[in-house]
Amino acid sequence: MENCIFCKIINNEIPSNKVYEDDMVLAFKDINPQAPIHILVIPKKHIPSILEISKEDDTLIAHIYDVINIIAKKENIDKTGFRVITNCGQDAGQEVMHLHFHILAGRKLGTKII
Numbered sequence: 001m002e003n004c005i006f007c008k009i010i011n012n013e014i015p016s017n018k019v020y021e022d023d024m025v026l027a028f029k030d031i032n033p034q035a036p037i038h039i040l041v042i043p044k045k046h047i048p049s050i051l052e053i054s055k056e057d058d059t060l061i062a063h064i065y066d067v068i069n070i071i072a073k074k075e076n077i078d079k080t081g082f083r084v085i086t087n088c089g090q091d092a093g094q095e096v097m098h099l100h101f102h103i104l105a106g107r108k109l110g111t112k113i114i
């Protein structure tokens, strides 16, 4: 998708610090980390947000959770814990309209989700 910053990262038009890649998914370090470990996991398919996920994406979405599992073990946060967040729309503060899953870890996170 033209003018999508995450599609540009997928196409290597913008550099990123990659932590995982396969044919369906890319994961890279957030440029403005909110925790010692802050990784974004994105589908290579341009899906703007949760609202545009369709039935045909079932395998892809399930795979994203497999990848999160792999990354958690690779980053050694499987024992200590982590949080996965997907913002959707204005009130959630979604800035990039390409579906992404934040993995946050590396310190004791707040007990609230807001």
Ligand code: 5GP
Pocket: 005, 014, 016, 017, 028, 029, 030, 031, 032, 033, 040, 086, 087, 093, 094, 095, 096, 097
């Ligand atoms: P959102 O607010 O849409 O849920 O999160 C977007 C995230 O993308 C933010 O945490 C922001 O720091 C990150 N981000 C925005 N542009 C870039 C970029 O060019 N490179 C990387 N690595 N992260 C980015």
Ligand code: ZN
Pocket: 001, 004, 005, 006, 007, 008, 045, 046, 047, 097, 098
């Ligand atoms: Zn995109």
